Structure formats: C-alpha cells, structure tokens
C-alpha cells in the first residue's frame with residue numbers, strides 16, 4: 001500500500017475532479033436508498049387499503065376506491081422512476097469525474113515513465129529486457145489505473161451506501177437488520193478469494209498467450225531459416241504443444257468462473273429467505289409492517305453489488321500496489337550519465353583520450369586499458385583490431401554513452417562530462433555497427449535528426465552515402481516504406497541509408513563503427529571520397545576491419561585486448577613490421593588467393 005502513496009500527488013493535481021466525484025457518489029447513493037422507503041409506504045398502502053376494498057365488496061363504491069388506490073400506486077411508481085433517473089444522472093457525473101480522472105493520471109504516469117526511461121543510460125537497457133520495460137509502462141500502468149478509477153469509486157460508493165443502508169435498516173428493526181446482512185461478509189470474502197484465483201489463472205493465461213505469440217513471431221521472423229532447414233513439421237508440433245498449454249489454462253479459468261455466479265446467487269437468495277422469514281415473524285409480533293419486508297428486500301438488492309465490489313476492489317488494490325512497486329523501482333533508478341551544464345558549446349572536433357580505462361558496469365569486462373590518442377579537426381583517425389578488442393567501446397565513450405572508469409576524455413580541451421550532452425550529441429554523427437532503421441519511409445529515416453525533413457538535404461546525404469541511385473530505382477523512391485511492412489533493403493543498402501542518416505546531420509565529428517563491411521570496395525571508395533569532401537576541417541573516426549578502408553587515414557590506431565598497441569600512418573605502421581604489417585600481409589594474401597585460383 002505504501003507504494004501507492006506515490007500517486008497521491010496526482011490526486012492533488014486532479015482534486016477538482018476527485019472532490020466533485022465524491023460528492024456525486026454520495027448524492028447518487030441517497031437517491032439509491034430513497035426508493036426503498038417509497039416501496040415500503042406503497043406496500044403498507046396496499047395492505048391497509050385491501051381490507052377497505054374488501055369491505056365494500058358488492059357496493060359500487062368499491063370501484064371508486066379501486067380507482068383512487070390505483071392512481072396513488074401509479075404515483076408511487078412514477079416517484080420510484082424519477083428517483084432512479086436522478087440517481088442515474090449522478091452516477092453518470094460520478095463516472096465522468098472519477099473515471100476521467102483515472103484516465104488523466106494514467107496518461108501522466110505513462111509520460112512520466114517514458115520520460116524517465118529516456119533519461120536512463122545504456123547500462124540500464126542492458127540490465128532489463130524490452131518486454132519488461134514495456135510491461136511496466138503499459139500493463140502495470142493499466143492495473144494502477146484500475147485502482148485510481150474503479151477502485152476508488154467503488155470503495156467510496158460501498159462505504160457511503162453501507163452507512164446509509166445500515167442506518168436505515170437499524171432504525172426499522174435491529175434484529176432483522178443483523179440477520180439480513182449476516183451472509184454478506186461471507187459473500188465478500190468468497191468474492192475476494194475467487195477473484196484472486198481468477199486473477200492468478202488469468203495471469204497464467206496471459207503468460208501462455210505471450211509465450212505463444214512470441215513463439216509465432218520468432219518463427220515467422222526466421223521463416224527463411226525454418227524453411228531452409230525443413231523444420232516446419234517440428235515447429236508445428238511445438239506450436240500445438242504451446243496451444244495446448246494455453247487451452248488447459250483457459251479451461252481451468254472457466255471452471256472457477258462457472259462456480260462464481262451460482263455461489264453468489266445462492267448467498268443473495270439466502271439473505272432474501274432470511275429477511276422474509278425473520279421479517280414475517282416480526283410482522284406477526286407487530287414489531288414491523290409488511291412494507292418493511294419489501295423495504296429490506298430493496299435494501300439488500302442495493303447492497304449486493306457493493307459487497308461484491310468490496311471483494312473485487314480489495315484484490316484490485318493489491319494488484320495495483322504490486323504494479324506500482326514495479327513502476328517505482330524503475331522511477332527511482334538514477335540516470336548514470338547526467339549532464340548538468342546547460343550552456344551550448346560550438347564543437348570544433350578536437351578529441352583526446354588521456355589514459356582512459358573502462359570496465360563495463362554490468363558485465364565487469366575491462367574493455368579499454370590506458371588508451372591515449374588524439375583526433376584533431378580535419379583528421380581522419382581509423383581504428384582497427386581483432387573482434388572484441390575494444391573498438392566500439394571507444395565510440396561509446398566518445399558519445400558519452402558511458403563514463404570512463406579512469407582517465408579523461410577531452411573534447412576541445414574540456415572534459416566530456418563538462419559539456420551540455422544534448423547539444424554535444426547534436427553535433428556528432430554516429431553510424432552504429434548494427435544497422436537500425438525505423439519502420440518508416442527512407443526519407444524520414446535519413447532525416448531522423450531533423451525536426452522538419454528537408455528534401456534537398458536528404459537527397460544530398462543519400463548521394464554522399466552512394467545510395468541515391470538505389471533509392472530512386474525503387475517504385476516509391478524516397479517515400480518507400482522500409483521495415484516490417486515495407487520493402488526489404490539489402491544489407492549494403494541498409495548500411496548506406498544508415499550512413500546517409502549520419503551525414504544528413506552535417507556533424508562536426510563523424511563516427512563510423514564498422515559500417516562499410518557490407519559495401520563493395522568500389523562503393524566504399526566512393527563514400528570515402530565524398531567524406532573527404534564533406535568532412536573537410538571536421539573530425540572523422542572510422543572503425544574498420546579492412547585495411548583497404550583505412551589506409552589513407554591520417555592516423556591509424558591498432559587495438560588489441562583493450563589497448564592501443566601501434567599507432568601512426570599506414571606507411572609508418574608497415575615499416576614497424578608488427579601486428580598491422582601481419583594483418584596487411586594476411587589481407588593481401590586473401591585478396592590475391594581467389595584471383596590465383598582463376
């Protein structure tokens with residue numbers, strides 16, 4: 001319950017919906033209780049008049065009495081109807097205020113969670129899977145909303161109605177009042193337990209359903225592999241097994257639900273029997289009138305739903321508290337990368353790594369050891385080395401996705417921690433190793449960094465990334481949809497669209513993380529030539545595996561096991577006859593071999 005107190009700030013924010021909402025609940029309940037008293041008066045009227053009516057049996061006066069009697073009964077009927085309409089009106093207002101408030105809070109909470117997610121660093125995203133992140137922002141928020149809306153509304157409703165009805169009952173006859181509400185607590189407890197069982201089983205069904213849908217999704221995504229390995233039959237069997245689990249769980253839920261309503265009706269029926277029996281005895285004793293029995297039956301029907309709601313709301317609040325606990329866990333996560341400086345800085349592009357050591361916080365892997373180098377504006381600095389040697393880690397640190405464990409990273413002579421991060425990242429273009437394109441048009445993917453896409457700039461970026469001709473060759477050109485529902489681009493085309501996205505920013509620093517691997521050498525040369533033109537006076541960092549990509553760089557860093565083992569120009573590194581030289585020889589041999597086979 002303590003976890004739910006986080007939401008109190010929202011109750012304050014929406015107090016002008018909550019307070020009228022509570023008033024509407026009270027008013028609607030008053031109009032809900034009044035008809036019972038009208039029914040009592042009408043019943044007693046019938047009772048009294050029936051004897052008068054029979055007294056005039058055989059006289060023509062009897063018809064007049066009948067008419068008067070009928071008309072007054074009609075009046076009572078109309079009164080009950082009017083009261084019900086007024087009650088309905090206030091019920092409408094009650095929902096319009098309290099349920100609407102819950103929707104507003106749901107919206108605020110989702111935005112708050114989303115904003116917070118965005119402020120969290122990459123390490124957080126590595127620790128938690130996407131499904132978990134999504135669940136907390138959607139499913140958990142929906143459960144919390146059930147507490148904010150129906151939970152609060154029915155709780156107030158139940159309390160108010162109980163006070164009004166129990167008071168009315170006690171003022172008529174204490175004995176009858178006690179006996180008639182006796183089965184209700186049992187009803188509330190049963191509903192609470194049954195509801196918990198229903199929730200538990202529903203969650204199991206939900207789990208089965210999501211496992212079934214992720215199974216299907218994965219198999220359809222990997223349909224090529226599945227078909228080429230001829231695994232259709234075995235996958236079908238697995239699907240049948242998954243479906244069977246889902247069916248078993250669904251049937252166990254239906255069994256509980258099937259028992260739920262008969263038990264509920266039995267208990268309500270029992271209360272009615274008690275009212276009629278004890279009420280009848282009291283009437284015979286002359287303690288109450290027959291109208292009181294009718295009045296009690298109406299009270300009971302009024303109480304049935306709130307009592308049921310009590311059990312339901314209790315388990316609903318428990319679930320909401322568990323969900324809010326999960327939400328709070330993430331909301332209390334502090335972003336590891338914070339940028340306190342707000343003054344913008346016009347980036348020159350001088351980067352210096354000073355004795356930088358870095359260990360990934362989540363895995364404890366030391367990816368960089370005492371790395372020092374500089375990259376100046378106008379320079380192209382290349383990084384080469386074996387897989388896992390720490391190349392991408394250097395790119396991560398340059399973008400300040402992580403902070404170094406030791407040493408310093410200076411940008412234009414200032415520590416990267418002392419820069420306005422948003423402003424800094426705006427001026428850096430980054431092409432990651434794994435291409436990621438959004439399910440959107442090619443134009444929008446290239447113009448991702450811009451708030452308003454500028455078509456000539458998009459086209460120029462596509463030309464510089466040597467993908468322009470491929471794009472205009474498509475039926476819808478730049479407006480072609482890519483991603484799940486769109487066209488599938490080749491690996492090399494995707495890499496070049498991703499490069500165009502970075503170029504379109506006109507960055508002061510451009511970082512290529514092994515993003516030319518799927519591009520043929522001729523196209524690679526074309527892109528590098530274009531880069532030479534557009535990145536004049538700017539800083540270029542290129543991570544690559546092929547020496548042909550980087551041989552013209554101003555400086556080449558050779559990485560091994562998190563350390564820079566050699567650095568210098570291509571010629572200098574060759575003259576060292578070290579690791580770079582070996583790599584060069586090996587790659588030269590690989591290039592020659594296919595030719596000599598011909």
Ligand SMILES: Nc1ncnc2c1ncn2[C@@H]1O[C@H](COP(=O)(O)OP(=O)(O)OP(=O)(O)O)[C@@H](O)[C@H]1O
Pocket residue numbers: 126360362363365366367385386387388389390391392393394433514
């Ligand atoms: N986000 C991460 N969290 C934890 N450990 C990581 C992370 N990224 C990389 N590592 C680890 O850090 C080390 C260096 O990885 P890095 O990606 O920098 O290598 P790389 O030289 O870019 O390799 P490749 O050429 O294969 O891309 C590896 O041992 C890797 O397992």
